[in-house]
Amino acid sequence: AQSVTQPDIHITVSEGASLELRCNYSYGATPYLFWYVQSPGQGLQLLLKYFSGDTLVQGIKGFEAEFKRSQSSFNLRKPSVHWSDAAEYFCAVGAPQGTYKYIFGTGTRLKVLA
Amino acid sequence: NAGVTQTPKFQVLKTGQSMTLQCAQDMNHEYMSWYRQDPGMGLRLIHYSVGAGITDQGEVPNGYNVSRSTTEDFPLRLLSAAPSQTSVYFCASSSTIDSIRDQPQHFGDGTRLSIL
Numbered sequence: 001a002q003s004v005t006q007p008d009i010h011i012t013v014s015e016g017a018s019l020e021l022r023c024n025y026s027y028g029a030t031p032y033l034f035w036y037v038q039s040p041g042q043g044l045q046l047l048l049k050y051f052s053g054d055t056l057v058q059g060i061k062g063f064e065a066e067f068k069r070s071q072s073s074f075n076l077r078k079p080s081v082h083w084s085d086a087a088e089y090f091c092a093v094g095a096p097q098g099t100y101k102y103i104f105g106t107g108t109r110l111k112v113l114a
Numbered sequence: 115n116a117g118v119t120q121t122p123k124f125q126v127l128k129t130g131q132s133m134t135l136q137c138a139q140d141m142n143h144e145y146m147s148w149y150r151q152d153p154g155m156g157l158r159l160i161h162y163s164v165g166a167g168i169t170d171q172g173e174v175p176n177g178y179n180v181s182r183s184t185t186e187d188f189p190l191r192l193l194s195a196a197p198s199q200t201s202v203y204f205c206a207s208s209s210t211i212d213s214i215r216d217q218p219q220h221f222g223d224g225t226r227l228s229i230l
């Protein structure tokens with residue numbers, strides 16, 4: 001069965017430090033991968049997406065993610081974190097062929113220290 | 115362009131009461147869905163729709179009903195509220211069902227529901 005795993009429930013980084021949030025997926029075919037961010041009290045906002053081609057994709061707010069097929073991973077990165085990046089981050093796989101159900105990870109909550 | 119609009123933003127109910135959470139989108143999206151978000155469990159799909167008149171169950175449909183009479187609206191009904199339904203509910207939409215795999219979802223701001 002398809003699944004998405006975000007192994008880190010909470011991550012704390014200092015402002016200005018680099019960030020990497022992990023995402024692993026289990027999927028039989030070429031996955032369609034997304035990262036979303038949820039600020040407190042808000043809905044989810046799309047950060048970036050990967051469908052094919054260049055395995056390093058750029059998103060909004062200075063985020064990027066790298067697709068590694070051999071590791072079944074799609075990790076999110078940012079070189080220098082800002083206090084406003086404190087939020088919850090969700091990795092997702094687009095609805096598998098033949099279904100209409102997106103699969104979300106359980107999320108990683110990011111705390112940024114001043 | 116309002117995107118996805120959910121009402122109300124907050125609601126408190128007593129056990130056994132019924133209510134409808136409203137969701138409307140103005141992007142002419144075919145696909146609409148309802149999720150509930152609980153701590154440590156991420157987003158769980160309740161029901162979804164691939165067009166007017168077509169709905170189907172997600173992974174946690176019990177206790178909820180949906181209908182899709184128009185492309186724009188996708189209300190979620192709680193038939194007899196239970197404390198286990200205390201949660202944050204999100205409505206989302208995305209464009210054509212022919213390419214749903216590669217389409218991101220657009221989310222509303224959520225409805226925070228407490229059942230006493």
